[in-house]
């Protein structure tokens with residue numbers, strides 16, 4: 001059963017690369033299509049095993065299809081593959097913006113949602129798995145087996161997905177920003193400490209702190225060990241208490257609001273899509 005990726009932008013290409021480069025690469029043939037040919041050709045140069053073609057060819061060749069296009073391009077991409085879609089296909093969305101019921105109403109296939117993460121580039125992190133209408137237990141087992149080659153898999157429901165996506169999928173960007181601002185603040189406080197050195201200090205501290213739970217030291221214990229009451233870390237944490245909970249609440253609210261806006265703006269009618277602008281990650 002070949003696997004197809006419609007769209008080889010950031011996520012589609014990352015998934016192809018992760019699966020073909022996994023410690024246990026998939027046995028299935030991997031196919032990919034993309035609107036513009038350049039990205040597709042670059043990817044096919046890297047992986048001799050990769051078949052490239054038109055999206056309709058993918059739908060004819062592959063029983064599992066990942067739709068890795070932006071929400072506003074979904075209707076058009078579906079239109080291109082629809083003539084070949086059958087109830088034997090498993091069609092997978094990778095965005096929260098398009099709802100599974102909407103997809104299922106537009107196609108005869110079994111459906112599911114997988115929210116990937118850029119962390120799969122290093123074969124880590126978590127893929128969110130949401131079974132959709134007509135999805136069978138065997139489909140879920142198949143997707144789990146596939147995704148666990150490049151990540152952990154966490155199954156959940158569609159209403160739970162926004163909060164979890166904010167962690168596993170938006171998370172790499174949120175953490176990257178957090179660390180960059182932290183290094184910049186250290187450099188601002190002490191300009192003769194070069195920014196690149198401050199970035200290295202943050203990176204190595206984050207790297208080692210992540211290892212502590214593996215040594216049986218959890219977050220609560222780290223706080224106890226590092227923050228002596230009345231000391232400087234203790235004071236720094238008090239400053240964080242004033243802003244961090246509110247910051248995370250705002251992050252959660254803003255992403256949810258944006259998802260609702262984008263959902264209201266998209267149409268599954270391909271012609272209406274042409275009028276819509278770009279922008280809309282996970």
Ligand SMILES: NC(=O)c1ccc[n+]([C@@H]2O[C@H](COP(=O)([O-])OP(=O)(O)OC[C@H]3O[C@@H](n4cnc5c(N)ncnc54)[C@H](OP(=O)(O)O)[C@@H]3O)[C@@H](O)[C@H]2O)c1
Pocket residue numbers: 006007008009010011012033034035036039055068069070071073076077080094095096115116117118169280281282
């Ligand atoms: N980026 C993330 O970390 C992340 C994580 C989880 C989920 N997602 C979701 O993944 C989806 C894609 O995001 P992305 O960041 O990968 O976007 P992207 O980099 O813009 O990639 C989208 C790709 O789809 C191609 N495409 C558009 N219409 C097509 C069609 N009709 N047929 C075939 N290919 C078509 C585009 O081709 P062109 O080369 O012509 O533009 C582009 O290469 C979004 O829904 C996003 O919400 C993203």
